[in-house]
Amino acid sequence: MTNRVRTTPHSQSHEVGWYDEMRSVRTEQAIAHQASRSQMLMQTLAPARLRESLSLNRPPSIRNATIAGMQATIAVVVSAIALHYSPWSHMAGFAALGGMAALFGRFASPAKRRSMVFTAGCMLTAPVAILSFMALLGIEPVGMLLLLSVIAGLLAAVAHRTQIGAPGAVIFVFAASAAITPIDSGAAWAERVLATAAGAAAAMIVCLLTDHLRDLDVRLPAPPSIPPANTASKLSPLTPGYAPQFAVRVAACAAISSLIAYAMDWSHPAWASIGAIAILQGVHLPGTIHRAWQRTLGTIIGAFIAWVILSAHPSFWQILLVVAIFQFITEIIIGYNYALGQIAITPMALLMTALSGHAGATEMAVSRIYDTALGALVGIVFALVLSSLDERVHLARHHARKV
Structure with missing residues (x-):
């Protein structure tokens, strides 16, 4: 006579739970294998990353993007015209x-917005003052690039710590890069600083007069979460405490990319550091990879547009008109896809550089492509080499879902 073991509902649920737990353990082990650095490289280069980079997303508020674009356009145009005369x-x-x-604080309350715009104005003016002073001292180009890298790290840390938001530290570093060109007098130093401060003051006034047009009841999407893979992992890139670590990473990445560009005798090596910093602003590995694709592809198209415009040798008024158009368009389309924004940002940045009196305007477009590609490559390498286990696991899970 065969003895049968009676199975109770409790024991059945216990077995099901045990099997689910074992399945979860095997899944986590598989993900841990996928999170190795060799697998991470394959996941980075997977065609799925490019497809994701080209996808469109609806921005949180088209109205606020339009208002911010209008405010920045008015501030830029009014400031440039006032200085022109x-x-x-x-x-x-x-x-x-x-x-x-x-451009900053478009979703903040009126009081918070004033504080953010003021902070942004200081973060635009201060690096111009510091680097212009160093340029006045006659520091060699390599020294200026290293100083720019250090200041870029500090700006990135302050932007991260204060949670100043989009468009992030890359705007401040772009302003700083404009100040590394040599000057020969204290008057020239004062002119740069006061002109930048005047533009920031114009931004404050424009925002004060038009902020009532913004929609203050906008529900922002939750930031992406990165579940911890172990308790000894690094600080999350989403927390303010990550700022010092972020500063070191940005400074080192900016220094390496700009010095490589300088060693290759490229005419605008500081732009390589800007490209690298823009890539590092991604809050996780998938976002970093997407930014690299988007910034590179958008810059290629935008640089071609700038080359066509600058080849026609436009006047001051023509340049200012095109800058205004691109500034306004950028804020509307960049929320849908960062690459679309880069198509407008690139010619706008090059035309603003032309407003500063730089020669060889058409050559700048080609240089922009090289520098951006180099910066993107260095930024990706840094993000992969310095990635934590949490970040690699997040990339592996993301890749598994998409594939």
Whole structure:
């Protein structure tokens, strides 16, 4: 007579739970294998990353994006025109840079918005003052690039710590890069600083007068979460405490990319550091990879547009008109896809550089492509080499879901 073991509902549920737990353990083991650095490289180069980079997303508020674009456009145009009709017309480009403070805090309350725009104005003006002073001292180009890298790290840390938001530290570093060109007098130093500050003041005034047009009841999407894979992992890139680590990473990445560009005798090596910093602003590995694809592809198209415009040798008014159009368009389309934004940002940045009186305008477009590609490559390498286990597991899970 065969003895049968009676199975109770409790024991059945216990067995099911045990099997589910074992299945979960095997899944985590598989993900841990997929999170190895060799697998990470394959996941980075997978065609799925490019497809994701080209996807479109609806921005949180088209209205606020439009208002921010309008505010920045007015601030940039008014600042540039005011300087153009002054004895310091050659400083119109720096005034336009200061006006970009209006881009920050588009979803904040009115009081918080004023604080964020003021902070952004200071973060645009301060690096111009510091690097212009160093340029006045006659520091060699390599030294200036290293100083730019250190300041880029500090700017990234402050932007991260204060949670100033989009468009992030890359705007501040772009303003700083404009100040590394040599000057020969204290008057020239004062002109750069005051012009940038005047642009930031214009941004403050424009935002004060038009902020009532914004929609303050916007529900922002939750930031992406990275579940911890172990308790000894690094600080999350989403927390303010990550700022010092982020500063070191940005400074080292900016230094390496700009020095490589300088060693290759490229005409604008500082732009390589800007490209690298933009890549590192991704909060996780998939986002970093997407930014690399988007920034590179968008820059190639945008640089071609800039080359066509600059080849026609436009006047000041023509350049300013095109800058205004691209500034406004950028804020509307960049929320849908970062690559679309880069198509407009690239010619706008090059035309603003032309406003500062830089020669060889058409050559700048080609240089922009090289520098951006180099910066993207260095940024990706840094993100992969310095990635934590949590970040690699997040990439492996993301890749598994998409594939």
